[in-house]
Amino acid sequence: MIWHRGKSNQWIVEGTKRDCDRFEAQKRLELEASGPAPRSVQTFDRASRLYASSVAEALSSSTWRARRHILVGLVEFFGEQKLTANWLPLIDAYRKSRKGISVSSVNTEIVTLLYVLRWAKERGYAVNVPKVKLPKPPAGRVRIWTPEEVARLLEVTRTLDPWLLPMVLFLLNTGCRKGEAIAAEWSWVDLPARMLRIPANAVWKPKSGRAREVPMSDVVVAILSWPRAHERWVFPNRDRERFAYFPDSRFKQLQTAAGVTGGPHTTRHCFASAFLASKPDMFLLAELLGHTHVRMTALYSHLLPSHLEGARNVVNIGGTMAEAPGATLANGTK
Numbered sequence: 001m002i003w004h005r006g007k008s009n010q011w012i013v014e015g016t017k018r019d020c021d022r023f024e025a026q027k028r029l030e031l032e033a034s035g036p037a038p039r040s041v042q043t044f045d046r047a048s049r050l051y052a053s054s055v056a057e058a059l060s061s062s063t064w065r066a067r068r069h070i071l072v073g074l075v076e077f078f079g080e081q082k083l084t085a086n087w088l089p090l091i092d093a094y095r096k097s098r099k100g101i102s103v104s105s106v107n108t109e110i111v112t113l114l115y116v117l118r119w120a121k122e123r124g125y126a127v128n129v130p131k132v133k134l135p136k137p138p139a140g141r142v143r144i145w146t147p148e149e150v151a152r153l154l155e156v157t158r159t160l161d162p163w164l165l166p167m168v169l170f171l172l173n174t175g176c177r178k179g180e181a182i183a184a185e186w187s188w189v190d191l192p193a194r195m196l197r198i199p200a201n202a203v204w205k206p207k208s209g210r211a212r213e214v215p216m217s218d219v220v221v222a223i224l225s226w227p228r229a230h231e232r233w234v235f236p237n238r239d240r241e242r243f244a245y246f247p248d249s250r251f252k253q254l255q256t257a258a259g260v261t262g263g264p265h266t267t268r269h270c271f272a273s274a275f276l277a278s279k280p281d282m283f284l285l286a287e288l289l290g291h292t293h294v295r296m297t298a299l300y301s302h303l304l305p306s307h308l309e310g311a312r313n314v315v316n317i318g319g320t321m322a323e324a325p326g327a328t329l330a331n332g333t334k
Contacts, residue, residue, distance in 0.1 A: 025053045044113075045079035047120045054119070060179075060205060061244060070112045078113065083120055087130040103137040110134065143262045144273045152258040161254060164247065166223045167235040171264065173219045175271035175289050178264045180206070182243040184234040189224055196220070198290070212290045 013023045048071050056064055077094055081087075091110060098106045110132060121127040145153070150172065157165045167181050174196060176184075183204050188197050198204070200211040216224070230236040237243045251264050262269075268289070275285055 022057065042083050042120065042125055043079065044081045044083065044116065045075050047083055047125070048075050048116050051116045051119050065245060067112055067115075070109050071116075074109065074113055074116075083117065083125055083127040085128060087117070087128060088132070091130065091132060103135055107134045107137070143266055144269050145260055145262065145266055149258070149260040150270060153254065153260055156258040157254050160257060161250065163238055164250065164254070166226065168267065169219060169223050170235070171267035172270055173217050174214050175268050175275070176214065177268065177290075178246040180204075181235055182233075182246055185232055186228065186234055187232075189234065191216075191221060191224065194221055206290060210290065212287065214288055 011023070011027070013019065015023075052068065052071065056068075059067065077097065078090065081090060091113070094110075095106055098109070111134070114129070114132065117127050117129045121129055154165070154168065157168050170176065170184075171178065171181055176196075176198075180198060184196075188199065190197060194216045196214040196216055198206060198212050198214065200206050200209060206212070224234070228234075230240050230242075233242045235243070237247075246264060248264065255261060255263075272285060272289065275288070276282075
């Protein structure tokens with residue numbers, strides 16, 4: 001039973017307590033949205049709570065954790081603002097308050113704010129959704145570990161946490177994202193074909209939204225030929241269940257012990273670097289990494305062997321005119 005605007009609303013629900021909780025959350029959302037929204041201007045705090053109840057189940061666990069963390073900071077800053085507020089100056093003030101934070105991170109936070117506002121508007125609330133132009137992050141080079149740093153990290157992992165060693169080797173040799181590693185299932189692995197087939201379905205949603213295939217090197221085939229710790233998950237946790245999230249804190253400890261910095265995503269950069277050193281093919285690398293736009297892969301262009309040297313003598317227009325310019329000038333011709 002749910003009381004709403006002085007009225008009792010009752011339903012009979014069959015299922016587990018979790019099913020009932022989900023049903024109640026959905027009905028509360030429907031009741032909130034059913035009222036005359038324009039006469040009941042909501043605050044951002046209230047809208048974010050309703051938004052959270054609506055999307056938490058629809059998003060992957062890792063995506064929701066990141067978005068929930070961002071929402072906490074947004075509510076601290078915008079919590080009491082009405083949805084009908086003039087958002088542009090508020091967003092400018094928010095950007096100034098985030099001085100020192102990367103442009104990409106602040107852009108992600110602003111996009112999350114817009115998610116909430118658009119979600120509320122779609123459900124009939126009076127909302128002023130601003131048109132925001134996000135600044136482009138400054139161009140920079142990706143962080144790559146040296147072979148010596150990689151060797152130290154692997155040795156530290158083998159010594160202090162051998163359970164994580166196969167997953168770290170897998171990341172370094174496939175360029176997969178950390179979310180793909182903890183979600184990897186044996187059904188993805190085709191050892192005879194030496195191919196990792198990453199799906200795009202209801203169970204796993206790749207960042208690009210598209211399925212892709214990654215050929216497996218000798219190292220990957222070797223570690224995937226070890227005895228299986230779980231019948232479904234390729235890299236289970238110590239309890240032999242699927243990781244709820246990537247063990248970032250533990251990975252950080254291993255990095256610190258090895259004297260390297262960068263985070264687990266650096267394994268993806270290391271793969272790109274090693275790949276381009278042996279096969280300078282940006283388009284193939286984009287396909288392997290699952291990039292929807294080659295401009296993402298272009299971040300690695302500086303890793304191409306002598307990538308600027310390769311441009312020399314590619315274009316030679318009017319070569320004969322340049323052979324003896326002094327003779328033309330000596331004859332007084334123009």
